[in-house]
Amino acid sequence: MSTLPPDPLASGPLANGLCAGEPRSNGPLARGSFPPQPLASEAIRLQLRTWPEVESYLEHCKGVIVPLGSTEQHGPTGAIGTDALTAEAVALEVGRRSGVLVTPAQAFGMAEHHLGFAGTVSLQPATLLAVLHDVVLSLARHGFERIYVINGHGGNIATSRAAFTQAYGSAAARGLPVAAGLRCRLANWFTAAPVMHLARELYGDREGQHATPSEIALTLHLEPSMEAAQRPLPQAAAAGPIHGPEDFRRRHPDGRMGSDPYLARSEHGARFLDTAATALVEDLRGFLSESLGQ
Numbered sequence: 001m002s003t004l005p006p007d008p009l010a011s012g013p014l015a016n017g018l019c020a021g022e023p024r025s026n027g028p029l030a031r032g033s034f035p036p037q038p039l040a041s042e043a044i045r046l047q048l049r050t051w052p053e054v055e056s057y058l059e060h061c062k063g064v065i066v067p068l069g070s071t072e073q074h075g076p077t078g079a080i081g082t083d084a085l086t087a088e089a090v091a092l093e094v095g096r097r098s099g100v101l102v103t104p105a106q107a108f109g110m111a112e113h114h115l116g117f118a119g120t121v122s123l124q125p126a127t128l129l130a131v132l133h134d135v136v137l138s139l140a141r142h143g144f145e146r147i148y149v150i151n152g153h154g155g156n157i158a159t160s161r162a163a164f165t166q167a168y169g170s171a172a173a174r175g176l177p178v179a180a181g182l183r184c185r186l187a188n189w190f191t192a193a194p195v196m197h198l199a200r201e202l203y204g205d206r207e208g209q210h211a212t213p214s215e216i217a218l219t220l221h222l223e224p225s226m227e228a229a230q231r232p233l234p235q236a237a238a239a240g241p242i243h244g245p246e247d248f249r250r251r252h253p254d255g256r257m258g259s260d261p262y263l264a265r266s267e268h269g270a271r272f273l274d275t276a277a278t279a280l281v282e283d284l285r286g287f288l289s290e291s292l293g294q
């Protein structure tokens, strides 16, 4: 038996969500207010929708969220999947609050500099560029015009931006109807101003730059089993220039950069999730409402 509303995308709570509004030709891409209550995750996960539901969704919303993570070492006590787990959790929360569909997470990112540590799985920049380009082009072909990538890993930033540039060119070259209005935005949840403020308030300069207590706290909130791995650690070397995986491991033998993940608490993680989702929902609202001239 299905636990879903009969047609959540066409006539259910999503119709009252961020994307409810006039058709593209009559006004902004998206109008309206948030759903009165956050939706169930099932309602906004692309993986759990059917193609006719997605087609109906596109009649009132041209936006979609893509979680982008990385699978890389996070110090001796942090989960390898930290960046993917956190990006997906923030994306689903933003989706629940806004009614915007969320694609499956892209869990492999550009993590070449972490390959000196076991368990890291990296895409080369050119590979990640191609993956993101193809994801955007697939979505654009169906009529999605606003691709909102929620990213959990700093190493993905430069490549993502390059991928967006390439995608705009390809959309135009392929003559896609959405080409002129296609826009992609990279939203790094960990650099949202309220998130950085909270991290400073809780951890000061022990937040560091990699395997930070803020991201570890979010994983503790999401995956309580990770509590067992937490233990005090010696002071980590501060961040500096890195010239490849061997250099990284030599400068940062346990994988951390200036951080003290032992400060992380599960309850902090709940606050980071709420703070990040609140900030990104507002950012997404503006992104969906932008007209072509903006």
Ligand SMILES: [Zn+2]
Pocket (backbone or CB within 6 Å): 074, 082, 083, 152, 153, 211, 215
């Ligand atoms: Zn990370």
